[in-house]
Amino acid sequence: MTTLAIIGAGKGLGAAVARRFGAEGFSVALISRHQGRLDALAAELGGDGITARGFTADVRDPASIAAALEQATEQLGPIQVMQYSPLPQKDFMRPVLETMPADLVGPVEFSIYGPVAAVHKVLPGMRFLPDGGGTILFVNGGSAVTPGAKVTGTSIAFAGLTAYAQLLHDELADEGIHVGQLIIPGGIEPESSDKSPEALAELLWQQHVTRGEFRTTAPEKGSPA
Template sequence: MTTFALVGAGPGLGLATARRFGTAGHTVALISRNAQRLDDLATELARDGIQARGFTADVLDIESLDSALYAAGATLGPVEILQYSPVPRADFMKPILDTGADDLDDPLAFSVKGPVTCVNAVLPGMCELGRGTLLFVNGSSAVRPHPDRAGTSIAFAGESAYARMLHDALAPENIHVAQLIVPGAIRPDAEHSSPEALAQRLYDIHHKRDGFRHYSEPLPD
């Protein structure tokens, strides 16, 4: 049995994707800063017969993130699928003219150093398995920079470039890398951007392995 590792576990999209991959037969590693939330999510998934366990880590703390993913693979089974979808902090989204160099430290750590740490932690196991999937979830500023959300626009662009290079470099290793852009808010009543619809879309991307960038719905004009 292989593991679906979710970085940025929460009660919305995180729970929905954990349930979707868990019902497909994967064990689930839930990773976030909030230990109580992780326990609650694991308990809820267990009611559906899904084996899940929480691992506490902060994506801004490389050592904790690396340790969490190592522990997940060691205790639940090798990580075959990694989803990186933590929610950026509100203070990452200053207007461009109010953004100084120091304001970019945390956004870049969050959206570039965090993904690099995660990939380096799980890649050896995927190579040993002979297969794997790396899923990156971003908002529209990853492809259309927004002047009022400078930190995430700059950092998401870096994450996108990193993921795109991985897509090309890892294809010969049977490791699929893909990005899902969610243009608007994730809402329970949204046809294409509800947690359940996005979870199914991410599972389909993993299963079909067709291309790098996907959109939950078209970008607004």
């Protein structure tokens, strides 16, 4: 059995993605900073028949991400799919003229150092999967492609992440490893038919199975459910 690792797992999109992939037979490694919340979500998923466990890590600490992914592999099996989707902190989103060098440290650690550490931990195992088909998925807000003057930290850091992810996509395609990005402009809309956590989870599942273009973009405004 192979594993889906969700870095930044929570009760919204993370839970929906866990259920979508879990329905296909994946075990799920839930990774975030709060063990109690992870354990509660793992128990909830277990009630749905999905094998899930929580592992704590801080995405701004590359060593902790590597350790969590190693534990997940040891306890749940090889990681076939990794999703990087933690929510950025509010203090990353300062107006451009108020943003100082120190204000960019957190966003860069969060959106560049963290993803690079995670990719380097899972990539060797993906290369040795018996059936191939490893997938790395990045989930970002609209500022990853359209910078916003009021969210400078995320705009700059997401741009760096986007460049890194695009380079990975191009470099790994010949090895059968797919790298994709899902852009969610304006955020998740739980009551929408096409921007709800479940609808977005389906987009991520389709990125994994169709292995097509690098980027998928959710609608700007969701349709009523």
